[in-house]
Amino acid sequence: KAGVTQTPRYLIKTRGQQVTLSCSPISGHRSVSWYQQTPGQGLQFLFEYFSETQRNKGNFPGRFSGRQFSNSRSEMNVSTLELGDSALYLCASSLVTTGGYEQYFGPGTRLTVT
Amino acid sequence: AQSVTQLGSHVSVSEGALVLLRCNYSSSVPPYLFWYVQYPNQGLQLLLKYTTGATLVKGINGFEAEFKKSETSFHLTKPSAHMSDAAEYFCAVKNDKIIFGKGTRLHILP
Numbered sequence: 001k002a003g004v005t006q007t008p009r010y011l012i013k014t015r016g017q018q019v020t021l022s023c024s025p026i027s028g029h030r031s032v033s034w035y036q037q038t039p040g041q042g043l044q045f046l047f048e049y050f051s052e053t054q055r056n057k058g059n060f061p062g063r064f065s066g067r068q069f070s071n072s073r074s075e076m077n078v079s080t081l082e083l084g085d086s087a088l089y090l091c092a093s094s095l096v097t098t099g100g101y102e103q104y105f106g107p108g109t110r111l112t113v114t
Numbered sequence: 115a116q117s118v119t120q121l122g123s124h125v126s127v128s129e130g131a132l133v134l135l136r137c138n139y140s141s142s143v144p145p146y147l148f149w150y151v152q153y154p155n156q157g158l159q160l161l162l163k164y165t166t167g168a169t170l171v172k173g174i175n176g177f178e179a180e181f182k183k184s185e186t187s188f189h190l191t192k193p194s195a196h197m198s199d200a201a202e203y204f205c206a207v208k209n210d211k212i213i214f215g216k217g218t219r220l221h222i223l224p
Contacts (some may be wrong), residue, residue, distance in 0.1 A: 004157070035213070043204065043214040056211045090157055098164030101208060105157035112173050 002027065004093050004106035012112045018079040021109045023094030025072050031055070032074040033103070034066060037088040046089075049074055078111075086113045116141040118207050120215035129221045133177075133192040135218050139203030140186060146208040147188045149179055151201045152217075158204065164188065197222050204222070 005024045013019050025032050033056075034046040045058040049068035066076045072093075078085055088110050094103040121136040146165050150158040162173025169181040172194065179190045188205060200222045205215040 035214075042216045045211050045213070048211060058211070092158075100163060102160065102163065103148075103212065104160065105150075107155075107157045110155075 004091055004104055006089075006091050006106040006109050008109060009107065010110050010112075012114060013081050014114055015081055015083060017081050018077065019111060021076045021078075021089055021091075021111075023064060023076070023091030023093075023106060025074070025091075026104055027094075029093035029095050029104075030072050031035045031094040032068055032072065033089040033092045033094065034074070034076050035058075035092065037090055037108070043090070044110075046076065081113045083113050084109060116145065116207050116209050116213050118205050118215035120203075120205050120214055120218050122218050123216065124221065126221040126223055127195045130194050131196055133190070133195045133199065133220065135190040135203050135205075135220065137179075137188045137190065137215060138186055139188060139205070139207045141207055143209060144183075145196045147179075147181060148206040148208070148212075149173065149177070149188070149190050149205065150204045150214075151175075151206065153201045161190070162201075165185055195220075195222050197224070 007022045031050045033048040037043045048056040052068045063079045068074045087107045090108045092103045092105045117140045119138045148163045149161040152158050162171045164171050164181045172178045177192045202217045202219045204217045206212050
């Protein structure tokens, strides 16, 4: 079974631009979460989508948004980029089983804002 | 509110020695607990998880962790470190959403 895929893997943008990141979850997983990882703040939860609905949201400004499509693929958008948005953005898909909750991460998209 | 504290941002152990990475959590309800490992330029890989039942959980690569409710701890151990264990390790707690600790970078000394 293929893992979580994220595209693109690397991205360089200029301040003020916007960016869209894509995530394809593991087949059968309906929940997708997004995280921002930086050296200073560590891993911070952005939001979670389940069946096309945002189920949870972290403490990020409205410039950060996301959506999920009917095939469970998800996109994350950041508008009006700031230097501080430079980070590794991780997507994870999850599944609740009889064994509990499991979450699997993609390789991430490294965004550099100049 | 739930939170996770990992003691030590860097831990160094000799190859063959015991690995102990500490994690304490706070949660208003019994949580799910996880340990993840991250190698350079990669995503996070699940090492092990605690949901319910047996408090000693075995994971991949010889790692295990013990859930101690009275101490609100979920420390990660491995009896004998290997060079390939050098990576960053994250403890996480989940109630409605997953909260990660700041991470501990494990260095293996030859």
